[in-house]
Amino acid sequence: MTPKDITEKERARLLEEKRQVEEELAHLREAMQGEVDIEPDEGDAELFEREKTAALIMVLERRLLDIEKALRAIERGQYGICERCGKPIEPERLEAKPDATLCIECQREVEARNRRRPGGRPLNRW
Ligand SMILES: [Zn+2]
Structure with a gap:
């Protein structure tokens, strides 16, 4: 493969990953926006789930920034x-x-x- 082929392949891979991460983020944000209807005996579990979701959103947002950085490098011909x-x-x-x-x-x-x-x-x- 020539460097150009590799760049194109990597670009396609990054775009696909970006799409997946964005989709996942949309789902998670939707889940976070849901009504918090906490039953007294379920409260802790519900809260724990939300904390886990919030942590996952942060991880995915960081991943998205990395992907965008890599895509910009490709566009500038610096990949x-x-x-x-x-x-x-x-x-x-x-x-x-x-x-x-x-x-x-x-x-x-x-x-x-x-x-x-x-x-x-x-x-x-x-
Ligand atoms: Zn070097």
Whole structure:
């Protein structure tokens, strides 16, 4: 696959996911707007359900923002460009991990940096 094919495939995947998330959010918001008719002995369970729904709405809203960010990157032609060094991300890497934002070199460097303990001596590789 060429990088352009991968971009188109990823775009279609994101649009489909966006549609699903929006649909799910509409359902959940509808459920939240329903009349709260709490029976004294059901009150806690009802409240618990609503809290769970509210938490799920927040998770989905965040997911929606991520999807929109990725779609904007595609529109600006920045999809598949490493956020750190600005070089194109390897097509094989994008195929395996469509939401990668770093090229393999930068990913390795960032991971190595995260592994290094502050003040500790560098980890011996062998
Ligand atoms: Zn890079």
